[in-house]
Structures are given as C-alpha cells and as structure tokens.
Amino acid sequence: MALQHFAGRHDGNRPLVAADTVDDLLPDLVALRRDLHAHPELAFEEKRTAGIVAAALRLLGLEVHEGLAGTGVVGTLRHGDSARTVGLRADMDALPIAEQSRLGHASRYAGVHHGCGHDGHTAMLLGAARQLARTRRFDGTVHFIFQPAEEGRGGARVMVEQGLFERFPCDAVYALHNWPDLPLGHAQTRPGAIMAAADRFDIVLRGHGGHAAQPHRTPDVLLAASQLVVQLNTIVSRRIDPGESAVLSVTRVAGGSSHNVLPAEATLTGTVRSFDAGAQDLIEAALRDAAAGVALAHGVEADVTYHRYYPATVNSEAEAQLALEAAAAAGLQASVAPRPAFTSEDFAFLLRERPGAYLWLGQGGERALHHPCYDFNDDALPHGVRWFCAVAERALPMDASSPTARR
Ligand SMILES: [Zn+2]
Ligand SMILES: [Zn+2]
Known part of the structure; x- marks a missing residue:
C-alpha cells in the first residue's frame, strides 16, 4: 500500500x-x-x-x-x-x-x-x-x-x-x-x-432415550421439541402488542441418529429481534414458560440459555x-x-x-x-x-x- x-x-x-x-x-x-x-x-x-x-x-x-x-x-x-x-x-x-x-x-x-x-x-x-x-x-x-x-x-x-x-x-x-x-x-x-436488539436462545430437552418400538417407556424429546417449535412461534403473534415489532425465529433443531432409537436429547436454537426493552423481557419470559410447560407435559427436562448479545x-x-x-x-x-x-x-x-x-x-x-x-x-x-x-x-x-x- x-x-x-x-x-x-x-x-x-x-x-x-x-x-x-x-x-x-x-x-x-x-x-x-x-x-x-x-x-x-x-x-x-x-x-x-x-x-x-x-x-x-x-x-x-x-x-x-x-x-x-x-x-x-x-x-x-x-x-x-x-x-x-x-x-x-x-x-x-x-x-x-x-x-x-x-x-x-x-x-x-x-x-x-x-x-x-x-x-x-x-x-x-x-x-x-x-x-x-x-x-x-x-x-x-x-x-x-x-x-x-x-x-x-x-x-x-x-x-x-x-x-x-x-x-x-x-x-x-x-x-x-x-x-x-x-x-x-x-x-x-x-x-x-x-x-434491532438481537438475542440468541438455546434450549436443550433431556429425557433418557430408549427403543423406538416402546414409546411408553421413554419420554419423547423429539415430540417435545416439535411442540415447542410451534409454541415458540405463537409468542410474537399472541403475547406481544400488535403495535410492537418483533421477530422470533427457530433456526436449528437437532436430535437423534438412528431410525429405531428415541434419543435422550434434542436441542433448539434461534434468534429474537426486538426494539422495545419491555417486549424483549416479555418474549424471554414467555419463551422460558413455554419450554418449562412443554417439558412438564412430556416428562422431560428443559435447559434454557437466553443471551442478549446486541441491544x-x-x-x-x-x-x-x-x-x-x-x-x-x-x-x-x-x-x-x-x-x-x-x-x-x-x-x-x-x-x-x-x-x-x-x-x-x-x-x-x-x-x-x-x-x-x-x-x-x-x-x-x-x-x-x-x-x-x-x-x-x-x-x-x-x-x-x-x-x-x-x-
Ligand atoms: Zn454484517
Ligand atoms: Zn456490517
């Protein structure tokens, strides 16, 4: 130069x-x-x-x-x-x-x-x-x-x-x-x-895994993850004031490795974008509630990490x-x-x-x-x-x- x-x-x-x-x-x-x-x-x-x-x-x-x-x-x-x-x-x-x-x-x-x-x-x-x-x-x-x-x-x-x-x-x-x-x-x-403010969330759903032919013996973390994806997609539309602008996107779902095994773990990752601190607080709280509720319904554990990386x-x-x-x-x-x-x-x-x-x-x-x-x-x-x-x-x-x- x-x-x-x-x-x-x-x-x-x-x-x-x-x-x-x-x-x-x-x-x-x-x-x-x-x-x-x-x-x-x-x-x-x-x-x-x-x-x-x-x-x-x-x-x-x-x-x-x-x-x-x-x-x-x-x-x-x-x-x-x-x-x-x-x-x-x-x-x-x-x-x-x-x-x-x-x-x-x-x-x-x-x-x-x-x-x-x-x-x-x-x-x-x-x-x-x-x-x-x-x-x-x-x-x-x-x-x-x-x-x-x-x-x-x-x-x-x-x-x-x-x-x-x-x-x-x-x-x-x-x-x-x-x-x-x-x-x-x-x-x-x-x-x-x-x-926008940018947040990242990671949710780990844990069961204990088991045979796919015996679903009554194993909590199904994949079914729980599937329901949680749907539930998370209702947060912005049902819990946030329509006058506010916000986005929640699930961007990654992972779990399982075989056709005949119910896995012990499934993970969800995604991002939340918002402009108002009150809406941001509400979305995080609703996301934690949804994970806890779905986990309870399926008999699995939910571990939520919510990281607000840019205001x-x-x-x-x-x-x-x-x-x-x-x-x-x-x-x-x-x-x-x-x-x-x-x-x-x-x-x-x-x-x-x-x-x-x-x-x-x-x-x-x-x-x-x-x-x-x-x-x-x-x-x-x-x-x-x-x-x-x-x-x-x-x-x-x-x-x-x-x-x-x-x-
Ligand atoms: Zn860039
Ligand atoms: Zn740039």
Missing part, C-alpha cells in the same frame, strides 16, 4: 487546501479499499488492517492509540480551542464466508470475506481523517474510532469496557453502514430505533437530525427512514453511552449484505467521506453562533 501517497502532504496545524478535494483522493481510496478487501480479517484478528489504519493516521499527523479491544485503533485530531468533541466510528472485521466473486481484488484468504462492506467503512473513515486533517474546518476534537469485531462479537462493547469514552471523551458519536436496499447517492436515518441501536433526536443535514450537505438525497431494520449492529453499545446517530448510506446493487458475491460499491466512497466530514464540521462548528452550531 502506498500510504505515503494516500496521506499526502500535511503541515502541522495549518490547512493546506481549503477546497474539498475528495475527488483527488479517490484513486488512492479505491486502491486502499480493494487492498483491504483482498486481505480480510475475522473478529479480533484485524492485525494487518489495524496496522494500515494506524500507519495512515500517523502519516496524517494524528495522535494514534492502538490496542483498545486488542486490534482497535483511535486517531485524534484537534483544531482550534473549543472543548467540543465528536467520535466517528468504522468497523474493520470481515465474515467467515467463502467469497465466490471473480473480482481481481477478491479475498486471498480461504473462508474469509468482506461480505458486509467494512472494508469500505474503514476506507471512508480514513478518507475523512485525511480530508479533515487537510481542511480543518472545525473547532474542537475529532476521535476516529476503528473498532474490531462488529460481526456478532461485540468489539464496540469491549472498547467501551476498556475505557473508550474515559480516554477519548465524545459529546456524540456517529457511524454509517452501506445499505444495498438504498440507491447510490441516497442516505437515510431516523430518530429512535434504527436497528437495539437507538439514535438520539438532535443527532439524527444533524446526520440528515450532513448527508444533504454531502450532496446526498437524505430522507427519514420510514421504519427500522431487524438486523442488528454493535454501534448500539456506543449509542447506549453517548448521544449519536447511525446512517444508512446508499450502496445500490443486487447483492445483499453477507452474500458470498457481495462487494462494497467504490462509487459510494466519496459519499461516506463527505458525510463524515460534514458531521464533524456540524458537530464542531468554527463559529459557534452559526445556525448549524449545536450544543
């Missing part, structure tokens, strides 16, 4: 170029993004990626802190004398998927694929760091937060637990995700919930508005998202601690996130760079009496 070229010339605290030169940066940014795509790394293993991020930030003249949550990197850029601070976050990890595209920059690592576009997010935030380091049209401190392990492992939670906001105070935090359902050039967010991603109102204004200022078609998505996002852990907003950035294309042929759309790179810059410039206005000044 020609990072020296990417970083360009910079000169201490003096802005080099007042004009927006994102277009000049694009060839380098595309090369960087494709290099990250070709070298994807799984959660908490983002050593090469973190090394590139830290080196680029140092070349830009930022203060760089490595090692938070293992591979996390934070770059700090100060300008002016305002005490205001803002955090801009990107995720760096890839997925355990075998990439099936035939692209020149396809993954060189078997079974690992940037199938969620975090290569693009990382490149866009580095591009914004480069632009803001050059133009410096803000007054305050910007923390560029590069987090590991967004995909199910809660890298953001670990960064918070290891003192992210004590070491790098942020008045507010912002992040984006590329969004294939939105056309290129569009962006959406909304005040309140934008992504709902909830935008604060003023920051959601700032995110939309920044999107419009970045030349995007900005609109309020009509409803939240049922997928989840560990930026939620940052939004539990600080006000902020999460933006969907139009990516277009036919490939869904996590598809084996998915690739980040490089045409979206300048949009994300400009949005991050516009957010920082609005959150840290040079003239605090200007109409865009906040707090």
